Amino acid sequence: xxxxxxxxxxxxxxxxxxxxxxxxxxxxxxxxxxxxxxxxxxxxxxxxxxxxxxxxxxxxxxxxxxxxxxxxxxxxxxxxxxxxxxxxxxxxxxxxxxxxxxxxxxxxxxxxxxxxxxxxxxxxxxxxxxxxxxxxxxxxxxxxxxxxxxxxxxxxxxxxxxxxxxxxxxxxxxxxxxxxxxxxxxxxxxxxx
Amino acid sequence: xxxxxxxxxxxxxxxxxxxxxxxxxxxxxxxxxxxxxxxxxxxxxxxxxxxxxxxxxxxxxxxxxxxxxxxxxxxxxxxxxxxxxxxxxxxxxxxxxxxxxxxxxxxxxxxx
Numbered sequence: 336x337x338x339x340x341x342x343x344x345x346x347x348x349x350x351x352x353x354x355x356x357x358x359x360x361x362x363x364x365x366x367x368x369x370x371x372x373x374x375x376x377x378x379x380x381x382x383x384x385x386x387x388x389x390x391x392x393x394x395x396x397x398x399x400x401x402x403x404x405x406x407x408x409x410x411x412x413x414x415x416x417x418x419x420x421x422x423x424x425x426x427x428x429x430x431x432x433x434x435x436x437x438x439x440x441x442x443x444x445x446x447x448x449x450x451x452x453x454x455x456x457x458x459x460x461x462x463x464x465x466x467x468x469x470x471x472x473x474x475x476x477x478x479x480x481x482x483x484x485x486x487x488x489x490x491x492x493x494x495x496x497x498x499x500x501x502x503x504x505x506x507x508x509x510x511x512x513x514x515x516x517x518x519x520x521x522x523x524x525x526x527x528x
Numbered sequence: 529x530x531x532x533x534x535x536x537x538x539x540x541x542x543x544x545x546x547x548x549x550x551x552x553x554x555x556x557x558x559x560x561x562x563x564x565x566x567x568x569x570x571x572x573x574x575x576x577x578x579x580x581x582x583x584x585x586x587x588x589x590x591x592x593x594x595x596x597x598x599x600x601x602x603x604x605x606x607x608x609x610x611x612x613x614x615x616x617x618x619x620x621x622x623x624x625x626x627x628x629x630x631x632x633x634x635x636x637x638x639x640x
Contacts, residue, residue, distance in 0.1 A: 353552035385583050389551045444584035451619050
């Protein structure tokens, strides 16, 4: 893995071997910290970059470990921009899912995570070879539309309710097992009399 | 990454994982779990107390195990998640699908 930092805040050039992913995460985390993001958001940014690399290794390079990946990070006044480039076949943009994955399938989760973490993702196929994915995180967070916020809150509430009711049921079942139902107790008392 | 499997009861195994789960490690984890998912399926409690990073390829291993075990009427419960892992799970909306418990004991109660 080589690192050049003249024109860019970060420039990494490495082979598509998954063993380099931990170094990629460490470098992008440090870049995000230098750009002024807090530790939690920086970790998330490094996860998004990891996902972009993972997608390249798995889908574009189909697991081949010796092909090149280039990462360039640019620290702008208002945003952090990280470009991840492969040199394989150009990505067919029509095959990308529109919405973030709901997590019901084992595949397609990476792009969903990238979309949730970053403010903008641009797939650039106009480069001479391969595809460049541009991950953008704004330094001042974008304001979410009110509808989206309300939807998220109601979803969280529903999930909480479900959890609570499931817990109650479980506790009641456990109590019944331990002490038996009231009617059973009454019956046993009557029998004793 | 280290993976340690302990028998809790005859039908429940506890898998303790240490380290980071990314594309590099996920195939090793998949291989380790396959004995308890494919060969001799049992209920699984996955203790993630010492896991400080997981990406989509790691999460995919758990989803695959969940789907396979469900067909064999077995359960998989994740427990002792660090805050960061909980966040990643909810970002991927997997907390709506996978059962998550606070502790190993709590996880055992979820298994019917």
